[in-house]
Amino acid sequence: MNRTLPFLLTFIVGFTIVIATFSPPLDRLAVDTAVFFSIIAVFAMILGGGNLVKINLVKITRRQRDWQFAIVTLVGFFFVLIIGLFKVGNPGGVTGQVDAPGTPFFDVYTYVFVPVGATMYSLLAFFIASASYRAFRAKNREATILLIAASIIMLGATPFGTMLTAWIPDSLDIFEVPNLHFFLMSSPNLAGQRAIMIGIALGVISYSLRVLLGVERSHIGKDGG
């Protein structure tokens, strides 16, 4: 039963959506199924939260490596959960909008999460600079082509690239950095991206069929196959 029920659910729901997509009269059925999916997705958030608590509690109780960070994670998680769920300090009370300006939930997001998130992303600049200096070298023909293309793309992503080649006469404007940038993005990049996308699409179709027909059961868990 542990294996049959999930397989049957997968088979019925999956094929319902596939058939409805190609049969306009069944569109309503596909829409209803997608609504069920959205409802289930909300429960997945609860599952995710539970999983986060479980993993971090285990880490703390077993004093695993960097267990102190797990305490910070759990404190942060419960703090935001409580002020959001119970609308602590919300001027509109329990009926007020959870993230209205002036609420603790809004302040935590705006003054803690936003700067911390942006800082994490910004750190990339330092590592990219260091990695570019050490690893981006014209060791062979392929690496040289990559190096030249990347340099044009980087220059094209700034106004400096435009300034650098502004002197080129109109008859040769294909060699201006913004035009070279557009050419690289809309020709070689486009060809490569499409090839990757088509490859992925074929892979997804093949894998989906395996899941729907029950050949692939790893998503059910260790008892699934």
Add this chain to the structure above:
Amino acid sequence: MTTGVIFTLVVIGGALAYFAWRSLRGKEIDRRLIFLVIGATVALPLIFPLEFEHQPSPLVERIYERIEALPPGSQILLSYDFDPGMAPEVQPMADVITRHVLARGHRIAFMSLWATGQAQLNQTLNNVIPVDFPEAEIERDWVNLGFKAGNEGVLRVIASDLPKMFPTDVEGRPTAGMPALEGIRSAGDFDLVISFGGGKPGPREWILFVADPTGVDFAAGTAAVSAPELYPYYPNQMLGLMGGAKGAAEYETAFMGQYEQFADMPSPGRRIMGPLTMAHIVILALIVLGNVIYFRSRRERGTA
């Protein structure tokens, strides 16, 4: 050119000259020194703003022209599908497009496929609309549908039946009968849909589940790192693309140039281009210097 800008150029130029001197002598540059110079390269142009001229690219211009060409009162859906990490690049696009859309007299439906997108959307609602468009009325000129969990599932539903997924707005008001959503049965009924984001779900999912099946005009604003994967959809399935801070700066330039009343508005996209440009120049210089050292050491190994 202000003293601050000259100071910035001297510091960055001096650092690069020192790096070049070391590299020509075959000595590697310490990683910590690179971090320090990148930090200064980003911080100084923020402290002493460094402005560049921007010319809107065809990809950005097409979005601008499309919004200009729509008759006043047109309905535009803006989806905030990003988080604070992407916000420095993407939020300026969302803010300037909101200004442009309301300045043209169009109506907006805001929504988000990301839980964090809801908060980013609130930044526009708190910092742009009350300040620049105090006369704009909720329900009549704009509506906030908020965040819905379900990723592609949400898109699949709104492509056929928008009220089914959004029977109320974010504050619980019924969407039925709202002038901002007048005549909207599905996402395909909007005159234009724009997704701001660079992850999943994002512009790509919007194209696959909404723009392509319904044929609605679609444009995207995305982080620079995600722009290359959207090029295959331009120009047939996506009419325009704003890629990274440069896309935002170009859109701000086009908008501020035409709408005089917004000539002095905050333009974070243009402002961020100063540090971004300087950082790109320094990284390119480091790549060149890295290769100088590489070829020098290779020659020395060859002669040894």
